[in-house]
Amino acid sequence: KQEVDELQVLQKRVDEFDPKSTEAKTFADLPLSQPTAAGLQASHFTSLTDIQARAIPLALHNHDVLGAAKTGSGKTLAFLVPVLDKLYRAQWTEFDGLGALIISPTRELAVQIFEVLRKIGRKHAFSAGLVIGGKSLKEEAERLSRMNILVCTPGRMLQHLDQTAGFDADNLQILVLDEADRIMDMGFQTAVDALVEHLPKTRQTLMFSATQSKKVSDLARLSLKDPEYVSVHESA
Ligand code: ADP
Ligand code: MG
Numbered sequence: 307k308q309e310v311d312e313l314q315v316l317q318k319r320v321d322e323f324d325p326k327s328t329e330a331k332t333f334a335d336l337p338l339s340q341p342t343a344a345g346l347q348a349s350h351f352t353s354l355t356d357i358q359a360r361a362i363p364l365a366l367h368n369h370d371v372l373g374a375a376k377t378g379s380g381k382t383l384a385f386l387v388p389v390l391d392k393l394y395r396a397q398w399t400e401f402d403g404l405g406a407l408i409i410s411p412t413r414e415l416a417v418q419i420f421e422v423l424r425k426i427g428r429k430h431a432f433s434a435g436l437v438i439g440g441k442s443l444k445e446e447a448e449r450l451s452r453m454n455i456l457v458c459t460p461g462r463m464l465q466h467l468d469q470t471a472g473f474d475a476d477n478l479q480i481l482v483l484d485e486a487d488r489i490m491d492m493g494f495q496t497a498v499d500a501l502v503e504h505l506p507k508t509r510q511t512l513m514f515s516a517t518q519s520k521k522v523s524d525l526a527r528l529s530l531k532d533p534e535y536v537s538v539h540e541s542a
Contacts, residue, residue, distance in 0.1 A: 312340075313395060320395075325367040330359050333387075337366065339394045341429035342387060349425045355380035356538045362387050365512055370530040373514045374522075375538040381514045382422050385482045388512065389455065390427055392480050398454055400433060404473075406480045407505070408457045409498065411488040413438040419484065420457045427455075437463050447473065460489065460497040467504040475505050483513040483529065490521035502529050 319337035330336050332353055333346045346352075354362075357375040364371050365388035375381060389406045398405045410416040416438045423434055435449055437458035447470040450456070456463070466473060481502075483489060489498060511530050515522050518537065526533060 309397075313397070317395060320366050323363060323366070325363040325369065327363065328359055330354060330363065336362060336387075338387065339391050341394065342390045342426065344429045345390075345426040346383075346387070348428065351383065351426070355384075357381055357536065358384045358387070360536045360538065361385075361512075361514075364534045364536065365510070366391060368392075368510055370511045370533040371513070371536060372522075372526050372530060372533045373512070373536045373538075374518045375514075375516070375536075377516050379538060381484065381516075382419055383426070385484065385512045385514060386419070386423055386426060389480055389482065390430055390432070392510065393432060393454060394430065396479060398432065398479075400452065400454070402454070403451070403477045404453060404456060404475050405432075405478065406455045406482070407463070407475060407478055408455070408482040408484060409460055409463065409489065409501070410457060411459070411485050411492050411494065413440070413459055415485060416457045416459055423455065423457065437466060443469070460494040460501060464497050464501050464504075467501065478505050478509050480510045480512065481505060481529070483511070483525070486513050486515040486522050486525055487517045487519055490519070490525055495521075495525065498525065499528065 323337045357373055357379050361371050361373045361384040393405045410419055420436050432454040433452055434455040435453040437456050439462040450473045513526055
């Protein structure tokens with residue numbers, strides 16, 4: 307009962323927060339769950355970067371977001387924070403299956419995202435895993451059905467969705483495409499298209515990129531619904 311009240315209070319804080327406002331300067335200014343706020347604090351993240359200040363409020367309001375900002379601008383937290391809070395507010399549990407899927411172009415970037423997720427997600431009870439190959443498909447498959455959040459590379463994830471019995475993404479709440487420009491440059495368009503075919507249409511999608519290009523907007527057209535565009539430029 308107390309938990310329910312707490313969730314209602316949190317939801318009200320989100321509803322009352324103008325998603326287009328750029329007033330928030332710190333994570334504490336945002337309507338975030340207690341475990342996310344505590345995980346950020348324990349990881350020594352306090353101030354918001356520009357892309358975080360603009361993208362997180364929109365994402366918390368369930369908008370699809372296409373975010374562009376140069377490398378090093380803090381895009382990882384711009385999607386990990388909304389991922390954690392979306393599942394938290396949905397009271398996601400181990401029985402609900404895969405709630406969030408984060409697609410990265412390379413294994414190395416996937417590992418980096420996973421490490422940030424483990425740090426800031428430490429106060430949450432979600433299970434999270436990496437799907438980047440390197441182990442046998444069978445070994446990976448055995449752990450998949452227990453995962454709430456997966457960070458993956460496109461080819462390997464598609465292999466599981468096509469072949470792993472008893473695993474599906476029918477409940478998925480949120481999809482993240484990170485480094486969308488590199489996903490396209492590395493020739494993953496077909497794999498991502500096929501992946502998206504396995505996902506429910508009612509999900510939220512966040513897409514981030516260091517550069518804007520025709521290929522990125524093509525991918526956005528296919529996977530995002532009426533997105534909010536957030537582009538952060540360096541001031542001259
Ligand atoms: P991008 O994905 O845009 O290239 P990252 O998410 O990898 O950027 O972040 C780049 C660096 O900035 C990382 O070392 C990260 O820890 C740091 N960083 C991100 N957000 C913040 C923040 N709000 N406060 C302090 N450092 C941050
Ligand atoms: Mg990045």
